[in-house]
Amino acid sequence: MSVILARVDQRLIHGLIVNQWAQALQIKRFMVVDDELSTNEAIKASMRMSKPAGTGMSIINTEKAITNFNAGKYDNQRVFVLVKEPATLIKLIEGGVKIPKVDLGILFNESGRKPVTKFVALDDEERRDLQILEQKNVPLVIQYVPTDPEEPFKA
Template structure:
């Protein structure tokens, strides 16, 4: 399978993803999965500018991303899936995409969020979705950059409830 990593990051493609994660995981394609961004040409252009040379970029709605992955379109590539929230991953998994592990990076703070770490903030709805992912035996960890220690996200989440 071509999926090398799956990351939740509200910033999608940015310096940490483009430089550190892409290099560490030897990524050949970023797949940003986001229904709204897939329809927004300005956001797509920004993502293209942030993508390092030598790495391909796909910006797809959830259904098309699942169909492309399941059809084997990226089997010869090293794919990093990036989404803003856990709901995208739940939908991909329910569509049959074989994701075993999710790395939680930056999730921005809003009036509706609870702080889990200094850079991870979740809504009550996010918590419900993370719980559904755990029920599906998905391993979830928190790690901002490759040099940081990986932490069990579920433990972090349970400590903050």
């Protein structure tokens, strides 16, 4: 089955992810793909403490994620991919990872970003990256929690 949903969320793993999304999507593995965090053992250890019983968690860099997906390592799992920026998803897709849909979670209104919704603000580069995902026929939605209605997003 593999990737069920990919979410762009600056906070990556947090209460809404482990308590609401995991249950709603019946997740078996959380996959945080972040080149910088994947080398920080202290942050990785604290993130792993938040995972619900019965689920796995990978906190790996983009290259390792591509290698593992292409090797079929997660074929029998329901994987929820979490990234900080849409550029990471482009790299995954170009590396052969199938991403069925992207949810824009929380992107803070900082560093020159312009608000799109209450929880999503984008800069020009992020908007361009989302346009690339659209061109690759990946549906983009905004859905803060699984009980909210999905709102299609057009970059």
